[in-house]
Amino acid sequence: MRTAADFNLYYAAPDPWHISHSRFRDKVFRRCLMPFIRDKSVLELGCGEGHLTQAIFSKARSVVGIDISDVAIARAKSLNLPNARFESADFLQASFEGYDVIAAIDCVYYLSLQERGALLEKVAEEHSGKILLLSGPIVDYRRHFSHKRLMHEFTTLGFAPLKFYNLSVYWHPPSSRIIAHLIKLPLAHTLLDWIPESMIYQRLYALRAPKHH
Numbered sequence: 001m002r003t004a005a006d007f008n009l010y011y012a013a014p015d016p017w018h019i020s021h022s023r024f025r026d027k028v029f030r031r032c033l034m035p036f037i038r039d040k041s042v043l044e045l046g047c048g049e050g051h052l053t054q055a056i057f058s059k060a061r062s063v064v065g066i067d068i069s070d071v072a073i074a075r076a077k078s079l080n081l082p083n084a085r086f087e088s089a090d091f092l093q094a095s096f097e098g099y100d101v102i103a104a105i106d107c108v109y110y111l112s113l114q115e116r117g118a119l120l121e122k123v124a125e126e127h128s129g130k131i132l133l134l135s136g137p138i139v140d141y142r143r144h145f146s147h148k149r150l151m152h153e154f155t156t157l158g159f160a161p162l163k164f165y166n167l168s169v170y171w172h173p174p175s176s177r178i179i180a181h182l183i184k185l186p187l188a189h190t191l192l193d194w195i196p197e198s199m200i201y202q203r204l205y206a207l208r209a210p211k212h213h
């Protein structure tokens with residue numbers, strides 16, 4: 001796992017992943033996250049500087065955002081969001097008890113396979129029968145973060161995949177770059193779920209954690 005110091009280095013300059021001005025990303029996330037988070041209490045893992053907390057999770061009843069980078073958390077706190085509270089911690093050490101929904105947006109692929117297993121087991125244990133929203137690039141990490149691998153892990157651990165959503169088009173091979181651009185036209189993002197599997201870069205999974213017996 002990368003450490004707080006590693007992530008603080010990323011955050012030496014604000015917005016290291018250039019997400020705060022990506023209106024397309026916000027639009028796509030808003031569409032698929034909203035039905036799950038509206039009026040709910042949400043635990044947002046790896047919340048970074050609080051961009052999605054502000055842009056998307058403002059519609060949640062309450063949000064607790066956790067990030068390992070204290071630099072990012074200081075920026076998130078300075079947003080003074082009325083429905084949110086932020087904590088700097090390793091999410092593998094935080095309590096998952098007491099929330100309607102856990103969201104792990106674009107942060108789980110930094111974990112090793114073992115750590116990811118530990119995270120899912122912790123969700124199963126402390127968030128039993130409730131919703132987990134998890135996203136990441138399913139192409140770059142073919143071996144560790146592929147659709148097949150993730151679905152296998154989810155079902156082995158008893159998670160029920162409710163739905164998955166494509167979030168973006170991969171720009172490799174170069175021929176798919178055209179589609180990656182076209183999909184950004186107004187309303188075209190609604191076609192994302194029809195794009196062939198091999199062209200998808202990021203995917204969001206909505207899962208129900210297994211129920212305790």
Ligand SMILES: C[S@@+](CC[C@H](N)C(=O)[O-])C[C@H]1O[C@@H](n2cnc3c(N)ncnc32)[C@H](O)[C@@H]1O
Nearest residue numbers: 007046047048067068069089090091105106107
């Ligand atoms: C690519 S950023 C995504 C930020 C935000 N979720 C978004 O999608 O806009 C990944 C974030 O995960 C955080 N992160 C990674 N591993 C973590 C861990 N074990 N505990 C808490 N935060 C972690 C990083 O510090 C970073 O802020």
